[in-house]
Amino acid sequence: MKAKAGRKGLTLRNRELVWGLIFISPWLIGVIFFFLFNLIQSVVFSFNNLIIDQVHGGFDLHWVGLRHYHDIFFIDGNFVRELFESVGFMLLNVPLIIFFSLFMAILLNRAFMGRGLVRAIFFLPVIMATSAIEGSLELIMGIVMGGVSSVPDDVMRAQQGFDAQSIAMMLSQFGIPMQVVEYIIEAIAMLHSVIRAGGVQILIFLAALQAIPPSMYEVAQIEGATGYEAFWKITIPMVSPLILTNVIYTIVDTFVQSDVVATARATAFQNVYVLEGVRGFDFGRGSAMAVVSSLLACLVLMVVGWAISKYVFYYN
Amino acid sequence: MAAITTGRRAAHQPVKKKEPKLAKRTKRLSRSTSGTVALFAFLFVFGIFTSLPIILTVNRAFMPLDELFLFPPRFFVRNPTTSNFSDLFIIMQESWVPFSRYFLNSIIITGFGTLGHLIFASMAAYPLAKNTFPFKDALFAIVVLALMFSPVVTGIPNFLIISALGINNTYLAVILPAFAAPIGMYLMKQFMEQIPDSLIESARLDGGSEFFIWRKIVMPNVKPAWLTLIILQFQALWATTGGVFLRSEELKPLSFAMNQVALGGVARAGANAAVIFIMMAVPVTFFVFSQSRIIETMATSGMKD
Numbered sequence: 001m002k003a004k005a006g007r008k009g010l011t012l013r014n015r016e017l018v019w020g021l022i023f024i025s026p027w028l029i030g031v032i033f034f035f036l037f038n039l040i041q042s043v044v045f046s047f048n049n050l051i052i053d054q055v056h057g058g059f060d061l062h063w064v065g066l067r068h069y070h071d072i073f074f075i076d077g078n079f080v081r082e083l084f085e086s087v088g089f090m091l092l093n094v095p096l097i098i099f100f101s102l103f104m105a106i107l108l109n110r111a112f113m114g115r116g117l118v119r120a121i122f123f124l125p126v127i128m129a130t131s132a133i134e135g136s137l138e139l140i141m142g143i144v145m146g147g148v149s150s151v152p153d154d155v156m157r158a159q160q161g162f163d164a165q166s167i168a169m170m171l172s173q174f175g176i177p178m179q180v181v182e183y184i185i186e187a188i189a190m191l192h193s194v195i196r197a198g199g200v201q202i203l204i205f206l207a208a209l210q211a212i213p214p215s216m217y218e219v220a221q222i223e224g225a226t227g228y229e230a231f232w233k234i235t236i237p238m239v240s241p242l243i244l245t246n247v248i249y250t251i252v253d254t255f256v257q258s259d260v261v262a263t264a265r266a267t268a269f270q271n272v273y274v275l276e277g278v279r280g281f282d283f284g285r286g287s288a289m290a291v292v293s294s295l296l297a298c299l300v301l302m303v304v305g306w307a308i309s310k311y312v313f314y315y316n
Numbered sequence: 317m318a319a320i321t322t323g324r325r326a327a328h329q330p331v332k333k334k335e336p337k338l339a340k341r342t343k344r345l346s347r348s349t350s351g352t353v354a355l356f357a358f359l360f361v362f363g364i365f366t367s368l369p370i371i372l373t374v375n376r377a378f379m380p381l382d383e384l385f386l387f388p389p390r391f392f393v394r395n396p397t398t399s400n401f402s403d404l405f406i407i408m409q410e411s412w413v414p415f416s417r418y419f420l421n422s423i424i425i426t427g428f429g430t431l432g433h434l435i436f437a438s439m440a441a442y443p444l445a446k447n448t449f450p451f452k453d454a455l456f457a458i459v460v461l462a463l464m465f466s467p468v469v470t471g472i473p474n475f476l477i478i479s480a481l482g483i484n485n486t487y488l489a490v491i492l493p494a495f496a497a498p499i500g501m502y503l504m505k506q507f508m509e510q511i512p513d514s515l516i517e518s519a520r521l522d523g524g525s526e527f528f529i530w531r532k533i534v535m536p537n538v539k540p541a542w543l544t545l546i547i548l549q550f551q552a553l554w555a556t557t558g559g560v561f562l563r564s565e566e567l568k569p570l571s572f573a574m575n576q577v578a579l580g581g582v583a584r585a586g587a588n589a590a591v592i593f594i595m596m597a598v599p600v601t602f603f604v605f606s607q608s609r610i611i612e613t614m615a616t617s618g619m620k621d
Binding site for chain 1: 462
């Protein structure tokens, strides 16, 4: 270990460092340009009023210090409530999504006919969550639910995506009794929203399950372990690093889709209707909201990540 | 070897363990049959429900117009026709950018974006997972922060940097940020940490260069991970409409064009059905293809302890 590493005259440690830098740098440069820069710039914007120059293009910044932060906490009546609601919703949903996706992944990892197709079906909600497909599905919904005459555009647009509710509504149009349909809504609306949020996690867990060497199960089998024991002693420890990954991914994903982020984005880009009338978009204020909510989400992430990482098992 | 002998001994001298249990165990590690049936029933019902949209989509794509507007509606097509697709192509012919160009744009953006992301993310993940590296934790914290913050309110900063780099209104404006997406690096790192150190050490002792180890030892061992990663990235890039960065019509991807057709409303119901079919068929096919490649993975990687 202490000896020089031959030809290049570098110690092993330095050689690892040099190679590490070579491997990391392309990606790191990209992160600095496309992500870190955004982050720093947004923090700067949150201390300024950003006024777009309509005539010459470009924008001017006017330093306002902590005013935006003061405003969102003490003047805005909704932000703080929305922030905590979003985080609460996140904390409720994350365990649900994680358990469900692990369960689904274990089911889908078993050998059966048409496994690839079944997996694709469970990944569908992720594929469908794209604008072109959602727009088209809404149109179909409109036509299916009312025929041509009752599909004014705004009615169709009022439909938010293609959710369990609309599928169930459609079923009732196909002649299935309303009671049955309502029951299906109740039972599946929950599951459907979970699977909609869990498609990616299922895939990650599937990859984790496939990375477990089959020889481990073989040994367990020969040694006389039951399936239950094998699950707790092999499957769970081996996928535990990916449980951590998935928890973090889920927290980030639910946060990105939460109300508070939507509000921040709307504040930054859209005209907001307030009591005094229409207020133009306020990028500085939106940035401040984004900074505050991201910091809180990061705090949650750190606490949860730290708590889970104590139980994570690494093979080495 | 030790494992096998103890197993045999237990079979010959049934001291603690019962015979019938052993006989059952030789089949496979699994729960009771009724449990399996229940699980698959659940999978089946749930699968049917989740697949309703795709069944509907496929059927509607091949319905003639009169069946599309039939009320009460039908799930399954009676007289399949391809007229919806020819309608779509006729609509697309009227636009001055041909359908094939949109398709090519999507292929370029999705292909290069996915490939570059995979290569850069997994190269960066390797030293972070397996080498000693200063500021590793700090770097990682930055990644998570970026992951959290990037989609929120970065419209203007994003536009500034893309313009400053001079890649506004080129494919690169969409492809380059995709290269550096933090999620891929994170995922790859988690999987690479699972690879036994001894495997990499032995390759180093045999004189393999770091690049060789990455390419020939690390990557094959995390094949399920990167196959998952390309599915995620492919899906995300296939869905992108280019936003404000692709302003020239001849650079816009297929999803943008399809969106426009869908906005045509009821008058384009037929073409619209064909649109969803096409937009869905590509990622689903890609998904099924790459998932079928995953299964072979572990059979090839060997590690003798």
